[in-house]
Amino acid sequence: MKIYEIQALLERYFDKVELVGSSNVTIDGPAKIECAAKGNVSFVANEKYTRFIESTEASLLIVGEQTPTKQYSDSLSFLKVKDPYTAFVFVLQMFSSPRVIASDGVSPSAVIGENVMLGKNVSIGDHVVIGDHCVIGDNTVIGPNTVLMERVVTGRDCMFYPGVICYDGTILGDRVTIHSGTVLGADGFGFAPQPDGGYIKIPQMGIVEIHDDVEIGANNTIDRATMGSTVIEKGVKIDNLVQIAHNCRIGENTVIASQAGISGSVSIGKHCMIGGQAGFAGHLSLPDKTHVAAKAGVSKSLQKSAQTLRGIPAQPIRDQLRQEALLRSLDKMKRKLDALEEEVRQMQKGKGQQAEGKNT
Amino acid sequence: MKIYEIQALLERYFDKVELVGSSNVTIDGPAKIECAAKGNVSFVANEKYTRFIESTEASLLIVGEQTPTKQYSDSLSFLKVKDPYTAFVFVLQMFSSPRVIASDGVSPSAVIGENVMLGKNVSIGDHVVIGDHCVIGDNTVIGPNTVLMERVVTGRDCMFYPGVICYDGTILGDRVTIHSGTVLGADGFGFAPQPDGGYIKIPQMGIVEIHDDVEIGANNTIDRATMGSTVIEKGVKIDNLVQIAHNCRIGENTVIASQAGISGSVSIGKHCMIGGQAGFAGHLSLPDKTHVAAKAGVSKSLQKSAQTLRGIPAQPIRDQLRQEALLRSLDKMKRKLDALEEEVRQMQKGKGQQAEGKNT
Amino acid sequence: MKIYEIQALLERYFDKVELVGSSNVTIDGPAKIECAAKGNVSFVANEKYTRFIESTEASLLIVGEQTPTKQYSDSLSFLKVKDPYTAFVFVLQMFSSPRVIASDGVSPSAVIGENVMLGKNVSIGDHVVIGDHCVIGDNTVIGPNTVLMERVVTGRDCMFYPGVICYDGTILGDRVTIHSGTVLGADGFGFAPQPDGGYIKIPQMGIVEIHDDVEIGANNTIDRATMGSTVIEKGVKIDNLVQIAHNCRIGENTVIASQAGISGSVSIGKHCMIGGQAGFAGHLSLPDKTHVAAKAGVSKSLQKSAQTLRGIPAQPIRDQLRQEALLRSLDKMKRKLDALEEEVRQMQKGKGQQAEGKNT
Incomplete structure (x- = not known):
């Protein structure tokens, strides 16, 4: 060229x-x-x-x-x-030359269920399993050994790398890319405690919805909702080994780094950036443009947008950095305190002697 | 209805x-x-x-x-x-309508090894591989593309979602559910350091035992024991992306949230609750009804049951919350200390002047 | 015996x-x-x-x-x-008896691409998919349902457990073992932010290189480089659920425990030990024999070899342990400070009374 x-x-x-x-x-x-x-x-x-x-x-x-x-x-x-x-x-x-994920057409070793609608120009790889009533959009490519359970619906131009698992009812938009080993739509972690110390399973009846232009890395888990949908909005990018629990909503163009963990029913706004290994308590919401530093532990909702959080528990970064600096100077503080205590003791002693001196 | x-x-x-x-x-x-x-x-x-x-x-x-x-x-x-x-x-x-994980009977594309005992009414999905000498209990359902290596034994009414991997010798009780992408029985992480800086592999000869009524989420890893068994007791519930290392024992009805990591030979009691992203040092034990907060780093064994731990390193929650509050007030402490120092300096100065005054 | x-x-x-x-x-x-x-x-x-x-x-x-x-x-x-x-x-x-991962020869249900070179004495399991132009070394065993995309090259005596995914172009040395569910060579997490708040994908054109005698546990993700190679050097041992991002280099005989996360372009020296759930900011480098404690958050490069880091952010362990001890004594410091403040107040009061006394 x-x-x-x-x-x-x-x-x-x-x-x-x-x-x-x-x-x-x-x-x-x-x-x-x-x-x-x-x-x-x-x-x-x-x-x-x-x-x-x-x-x-x-x-x-x-x-x-x-x-x-x-x-x-x-x-x-x-x-x-x-x-x-x-x-x-x-x-x-x-x-960059386009990567071959699966050859054109449907591999003879793929198993296609009943009432499946395949779009134009799809590529279905070796040993793929597609459940009954799935709909696969035009130009979508499904890599080898990927499994779509029943009633999965994909838009057009989607890419499933080898070894992806989509549970029943998962809905994907157009131009969605899912990397290997990612599991979409497994049951949310919901069990009702019983008086005998055991648990009964709460049926997870909802689904996962992935909107257009989302890319999801390898070995992630995005759980289906208990009722309704776990929603990954348009343009979201997710790294590897990320957990997104039931009933979460991740806003447009938000980016989530590796090993972050989002607990159930968390709502994250648009254009947020979530650092690696960050964690979120359940049921909280973050406004648009929030940045969460790596390893932060977000424990409550935030009202004001465009803040950066850091620390465990997470707080606005300015407060957290101030706190970390104070922590590093704690040794100095302790020495100062001890010195001051000694000084005051000497002063009291001096005063005592002064007082004694007066008496004589 | x-x-x-x-x-x-x-x-x-x-x-x-x-x-x-x-x-x-x-x-x-x-x-x-x-x-x-x-x-x-x-x-x-x-x-x-x-x-x-x-x-x-x-x-x-x-x-x-x-x-x-x-x-x-x-x-x-x-x-x-x-x-x-x-x-x-x-x-x-x-x-909730029952989810179809695999059709009744054995899929023609499944590969069943020698001396495999299939119970009544089993469903073995497409492209499943079952190794020699496995025993599959009645009514057990094995989803597409799941692999059971040799000598895996399952009880009755088990469910394997698509893409589960069980290494050789894994034993499962009745009514066990394993979600997609979970790996049971991979080698424990054991290597003996050698004088040249390299390592030799310690053969991992034990197994994983999963007792009745356990549910294990997606993309977890539960390693086999070096010798003996890694044991997940009755009624345990495990979320997604959790690591359980070799020779651990997780007690009855304990619940473990996503991305927690349990190091080798840890023993956790019954009815415990382990928060997301919590971590455990190796070889420690926790008594029954211990609660571990999300992100905690548990570094030593505990004697007293029914405590809640929090923080890194983890301590009883009351101490940890007190410490966190003090940490937040560190700025105030520092200002108070500086003010006091200044005051004492002024007092000494005053005393000095007083002393000087006396001399004149 | x-x-x-x-x-x-x-x-x-x-x-x-x-x-x-x-x-x-x-x-x-x-x-x-x-x-x-x-x-x-x-x-x-x-x-x-x-x-x-x-x-x-x-x-x-x-x-x-x-x-x-x-x-x-x-x-x-x-x-x-x-x-x-x-x-x-x-x-x-x-x-220990050798584990059967796949039978000798090529399973009839495996799909082998064009121009694939199979070494002597290879075992290719059921439902394996090997892409075009792959090279498989002598005595290498590939477990069921594993997928090697195009142009993957393995050395001799490698073991792939069931359900491993290698993206195109991955290169492995001799005696490499990869456990189930691990994904090698998925795209690095690289997106260029655009003025409209969206992202365009940065093509990930590099590869993953795994050198001799490496063992990689289950459900790990090691991403391909953007350009060039992500390199895992000779003798490295990696536990489960570890993330290694694009363009990292992990030095010889380094050991990485479960759920550690290594961000993009990090370079780790030889003979290092990385604790569980440790995290690394991007683009930093650690010298040989560095130990990183579990849960540490490494935020900057280190010059001196053979140090141990701990804490979030990580610092030399001596400093960190000192800081943790101070933190535990914070309550005592606070009480001492309050007592001292009270004492000084009393002294001033005394002085005031003394002064008043003089005036009368």
Whole structure:
């Protein structure tokens, strides 16, 4: 691929793409700036990386509009754009070949239930099991050994990687991607305690709803609602090993990092960012644009949007950082307190002697 | 279903079921009180929800014996029982249709090993693999793509959802339910460090034993013992993504929430409740009725039963809450200490001046 | 098996193996010292367990060279070696029968893609799916329902337990063991935020590389690199439910306990030990021999090797333990501060009265 072709691609997304250097050089793939070789394209989106421009062996760099580009060698060209990070993502997309998850059509080893509606151009992989009354949208790809139980409905252009399990009644929108080992719609964790110390199971009669453009990583668990739906709204991105319990609602474009755990009936707003290993008590709600730091333990609802929470139990980050600083200075406080106590003792002793002195 | 039928059902479980309103109304399904529509049955088990009685559109509410029920509209009937929460669970069970996990009999695509004993009325799903010498109890259902390695023994009325993996030798009691993606009996994490910095694997020769009436959620890992058994006792309920290491014993009717991690050789008593993301150091034991709060880090054994632990490291909740409160007041303490120091300095200065004054 | 045969085995590994007692006794299996019966072999590697020697019913104990062995009953023999723990591991290996993961050859229900190279003596289980252009090394065993997507390359003597998923391009060395439910090579969690609040996916074009002698437990997720490789070096051991994000590098012989979470681009040195539920912020690096305590939250890189970190945020364990001790004494500090404040108040009052006294 030539640099002018990459420029043409970026011009589809950016108003202004300025070329510095030659446009006819061949680019054969992307690389990180510090590892790039001749023929590679890389990028600088962060000032910390500008120091690598001098020494990189890349042939093309995508950089910001303000990045100085004049002083470098003739073998290095630049494309200058407003958002070089996103531009580089488009370049990556150009070079990435589509992954084969399942061949076109229905594998002979797949088992398709009764009254299943398959859309146009679907790919159903080896050993897939699709239960009765499922509906699979156009262009959807289902990887090997994935199981959809009864009445699962997917939109168009969905991707199920190998080994996904969808329980009965799960509903997915368009362009949803589910990675391997993820279980959608298992029973919520609901048991009613009995006088004998045992439990009876609360039937989990609801479903899981996944809206458009959601991507869910590997080995996650998203439980069905007791009644109604557990809802993952449009554009949500979920990492790996995340637990989302029954009756949760995760708002549009919220991002959840690995190993976070969301307890039952929690409602998270839109555009939130949840850090890795964060945990949530049940039945609370967080407003839009809340950020939760990694490992935080969120124990109550929040009213004000766009706050950052941190700590166990979680509090606004400013308070938490102040508290952590105080904690680190606790040793100093203790020494100061002991010194002061000693001083006061000396003063009292002095006063006593003074008093005694007066008496004599 | 008519209200009198629901009343008849509840009378099987409760000594007294008092009807207020008409008994001949048709009920078509359950719903949460705040979302209920005409024809729905809902419940109030918690005083916080009594405020919804006025406005609910449900046709029937299951409520406590003491709940006032006279002042509401004619279209709303009540069934009054001692434990409306459990009563509602029975109502949910009435309305929930059994889930199809696998069709009756053995799927032609399942692979059954040698010397396997299948009980009466078993259902073995598509692409299931059952190893040699397994024993499958009556009425047990094994979902698609589940694998039982050699010598797995299940009791009667067990349910394996799709994609469960049981390693060789796992033993399950009656009425055990295992959700998708759970791995029972993988090797315990045991390696002996060697002088060269490497490790040799300690053979994991034990098994996993799951007793009657246990339910285990999705994507859990319960490791086999090094020698002997990792034991999950009768009635235990485990949520999703929980780790139970080799040689643990989890006591009867204990409940473990999502993402908790139990290290090797830990013994947990009966009727305990373990919160989400809680962690346990190895080789410790907790007595009956211990509660462990979410995210707690339990680092030592406990003697006294029925305590609640919280914090990292975990301590009795009263101490931990006191410590958390002190931590929040640390800023105030610091200011007080600084003020006191200043005061003492002033006093000393004053004394000095006084002393000087005397000399003049 | 006779005691002299066990002695002969151990003499292959240890310079000196001293027998105390009879060598012709039959040993039928290993057991823990406190549960051992006649015919069992057990061991004492830790002084805490010497108290069991008196009462054990084992017929043979493997003990340290310095352990006193004269005073016990005739029915108990001893083998004395330098490292009884490792010696017992070899004894366990003698008694453990190899597990059948898949039968020899290729199961008729497995689906093998095009241009796949199968080594000698491979075992490919039921319902396995192997994508195009995969290479499977000699003696490698692939358990039922495991899926290798395209271009996966394994070395020799690898073991895949049932239900493993390897994404395309994953490369494994020799003698690698992967337990059930683990997902290797799923997409790294990379999305570029857009001005409208949505995200575009960053293609994850790299791979996962697993070097020789690595063992990976159940239900782990190890993500592929965005560009380049996520690397698990030789001899690494990983427990269950661990997350290793894109572009991480885990150094030789490092051990990672259950539910730890390693964020993107983290580099961990050789011979490290990572505790359960520990978490790591992205892009940091830890030197060789670092120990990270369970539940720690590592938030920055470390320069000095062989340190132990603990706490959230993590700090050297000495500082953290000091801080935890101070925290526990916070109540005492508060009381001391309040008492001191009162004392100073009294002193000032006294001074005031004194001053007043003077005036009168």
